[in-house]
Amino acid sequence: xxxxxxxxETMDRGELDALVDERIRYTVHFAAENSPFYRKxxxxxxxxxxxxxxxxxxxxxxxISGKNVREGxxxxxxxxxxxCIGWPEVYTVxxxxxxxxxxxxxxxxWEDWNRYAEKYARAFVSQNFTSRxxxxxxxxxxxxVGANTMTLxxxxxxxxxxPMGRCTFPVNVITKYHPxxxxxxxxxxxRLARRMRAEGLDPRASSIKRLVAGGESFADESRAFLEExxxxxxxxxxxxxxxxxxGECYEKVGLHVPEDLVHVDVYNPALNSFVEDGECGRVVLxxxxxxxxxxxxxxxxxDTEDTSVVLSRDQCPCGxxxxxIMLPQRxxxxxxxxGSPFNxxxxxxxxxxxxxxxxxxxxxxxxxxGDAEExxxxxxxxxxxxxxxxxxxxxxxxxxxxxxxxxxxxxxxxDGTFNILFDFAKPGGLEFYRIKGRPKRLVDRR
Numbered sequence: 001x002x003x004x005x006x007x008x009e010t011m012d013r014g015e016l017d018a019l020v021d022e023r024i025r026y027t028v029h030f031a032a033e034n035s036p037f038y039r040k041x042x043x044x045x046x047x048x049x050x051x052x053x054x055x056x057x058x059x060x061x062x063x064i065s066g067k068n069v070r071e072g073x074x075x076x077x078x079x080x081x082x083x084c085i086g087w088p089e090v091y092t093v094x095x096x097x098x099x100x101x102x103x104x105x106x107x108x109x110w111e112d113w114n115r116y117a118e119k120y121a122r123a124f125v126s127q128n129f130t131s132r133x134x135x136x137x138x139x140x141x142x143x144x145v146g147a148n149t150m151t152l153x154x155x156x157x158x159x160x161x162x163p164m165g166r167c168t169f170p171v172n173v174i175t176k177y178h179p180x181x182x183x184x185x186x187x188x189x190x191r192l193a194r195r196m197r198a199e200g201l202d203p204r205a206s207s208i209k210r211l212v213a214g215g216e217s218f219a220d221e222s223r224a225f226l227e228e229x230x231x232x233x234x235x236x237x238x239x240x241x242x243x244x245x246x247g248e249c250y251e252k253v254g255l256h257v258p259e260d261l262v263h264v265d266v267y268n269p270a271l272n273s274f275v276e277d278g279e280c281g282r283v284v285l286x287x288x289x290x291x292x293x294x295x296x297x298x299x300x301x302x303d304t305e306d307t308s309v310v311l312s313r314d315q316c317p318c319g320x321x322x323x324x325i326m327l328p329q330r331x332x333x334x335x336x337x338x339g340s341p342f343n344x345x346x347x348x349x350x351x352x353x354x355x356x357x358x359x360x361x362x363x364x365x366x367x368x369x370g371d372a373e374e375x376x377x378x379x380x381x382x383x384x385x386x387x388x389x390x391x392x393x394x395x396x397x398x399x400x401x402x403x404x405x406x407x408x409x410x411x412x413x414x415d416g417t418f419n420i421l422f423d424f425a426k427p428g429g430l431e432f433y434r435i436k437g438r439p440k441r442l443v444d445r446r
Contacts (some may be wrong), residue, residue: 004125004157005118008260009320013313016321019260023288028052030084030289031298037072038300039082055263063271065286065303066096069104076102082297090296095143096241107296108145113152113179116245117144120153121256122211122236123247126318127210127235128254129246131158134177138167138184138192139215144240146215150183171199178207184236186218186226187439190362193229201292204231212237213412217329219345221352221401222362236327242299244285246325254311254324263288264325266310273305273396277310283328305331335368335444337375338412344442350398351381359389365430368444373417375446380423382430395422 003009011019031038032049042049044064052061072081082105083090091110095103108116129135135154137149141163154161162179173179176198176325182189189211193203208230213223214237227234238255239245243262246255257264265274266281275281283304287297306328313323333344344366351364354410363382370376380396383389399420403410432439 002125002130004122004129008205008324009122009256010315011260011321013321016259017055020288022262023260023290024055024058024263024286025053026291026293027287027289027298028235028300031300034084034294035082035298036079037068038298040081040109050291054343055265058265058286059273060265062297063267063301063303066104068100073102073105080105080107084298085109085294085296089294090143093143094145094241098382103143104241105297106145109296111293112243112295113149115261116149116243117156119261120149120239120247121156121241123235123245123249123256124150124153124159124235125157126247126249126320127212128250129157129159129181129210133181133209134160134162134179135181136162136164136169136173136179138164138169138182138188141165141178146239149239149245162441171196171201174201174206174208180207180209181211182208183212183214185215186213186222186234187363189213189234194361196436203229206230208232210235211294212395214239217327217333217343217345219349219352221349221354225352225354225357233268235309239329240284240304242302242304243287244283244304248327249316249318251317252318254326256316256320256322256324258323259288261288262410264323265301266308266325267303271297277313280307282306282310282331283308283325304328307331307334333442335442337377338408338418340406340408340412342397342406342409346402347379347442350379351401353401355399356381356394356397359383359385359394361427363430364441365432365439366442368442368446370446374419375412375417376419376421378421378423378428382425382427384427386424386426389424391422391424394424398422 028049032042069082089109090107091106094106107221137147137150151161196203210232211234213234223234236248246257248255263286267284267285268275268281283306286300287298287303306364308328309324309326310326315321329343329345334341346367347364361384366379368377
């Protein structure tokens with residue numbers, strides 16, 4: 001077994017919980033002393049920071065959201081109210097994508113960067129990356145922290161990074177530098193494999209030994225197909241500018257949360273209490289600082305707007321003791337029809353049924369239309385070859401997967417109040433190809 005920080009990563013559960021409580025106390029104290037937002041927040045909510053002593057006490061604190069962060073920065077306020085340090089101590093400034101409005105601003109110290117890099121270094125080591133690896137990073141370098149964090153993490157384990165930034169790099173990068181790993185989304189990695197085959201290079205015969213599919217949630221079926229295409233294991237890392245950064249180990253039994261560096265709770269839909277382990281809920285995070293530590297931006301009880309499940313707090317077969325969670329899904333990618341929710345990942349599962357992949361590239365998009373009386377879901381899928389695409393087989397497989405465990409949707413589909421239509425497109429023919437930015441796979445146009 002290999003670890004980056006063995007003493008911390010294998011810490012006894014009781015000792016780990018005590019460490020977390022110590023850091024919660026210090027972090028809350030730091031917030032009260034250094035964060036303009038939290039000084040006012042504690043006062044407005046009549047909360048004595050010294051009463052927050054342990055994990056359970058976090059339930060006594062209100063939940064904050066991205067809306068609070070946006071309202072606490074220019075142009076809404078004169079100053080950045082979440083910034084906890086003076087400008088001379090700020091190492092870098094970052095913004096979220098801004099898809100929900102004014103981008104959220106975050107300020108990182110060099111200390112913050114080292115903690116971020118530690119989280120990713122632990123994940124890389126748990127996925128069997130070593131100093132002998134050369135990894136192509138297909139994530140953008142810039143205001144997003146992901147690519148830079150991975151690059152710093154690589155330095156900590158003496159791993160070589162090939163910072164391409166995009167997965168549209170020339171195929172000769174593979175034959176010239178012989179990378180052993182690539183970080184990118186499922187779809188980027190599938191497109192890369194198709195380009196390689198078109199240029200006479202079999203992905204399965206390349207130098208690649210493992211892949212990391214980070215940046216978005218995915219279905220088990222799409223991961224399984226990606227593993228088949230490349231004939232290597234595919235791991236997942238989940239991270240954000242806010243600092244979550246959880247990583248799946250080689251056992252692939254959930255994402256390890258670095259509990260000493262970020263505290264994760266899973267709350268009920270009303271966001272007023274924790275749910276039991278094994279139940280689905282909203283991921284709420286709290287930045288954790290070691291006593292004496294500093295941070296540029298601090299978050300307590302921050303609603304990530306992602307949903308997940310705590311799978312286990314027991315020791316993993318890999319030897320790590322930190323809790324494991326299910327791959328989170330974006331709440332914004334969940335819709336409700338006929339009293340039943342479904343997520344973009346549920347559509348992806350239907351697309352990537354194995355028999356379908358003899359005819360499809362895996363690229364898809366879906367649109368919802370209608371009203372309370374009748375709803376239509378139109379699913380568009382890209383075919384490898386329009387003249388040789390068994391559309392009826394694809395439809396049946398999709399419907400069997402999508403409706404299998406959704407009795408309310410199945411009933412609505414049978415009585416005609418929920419219609420599912422299918423379109424098939426030639427390569428490059430889907431709507432999202434004509435729109436800049438990350439493809440939006442599920443669009444609610446009701």
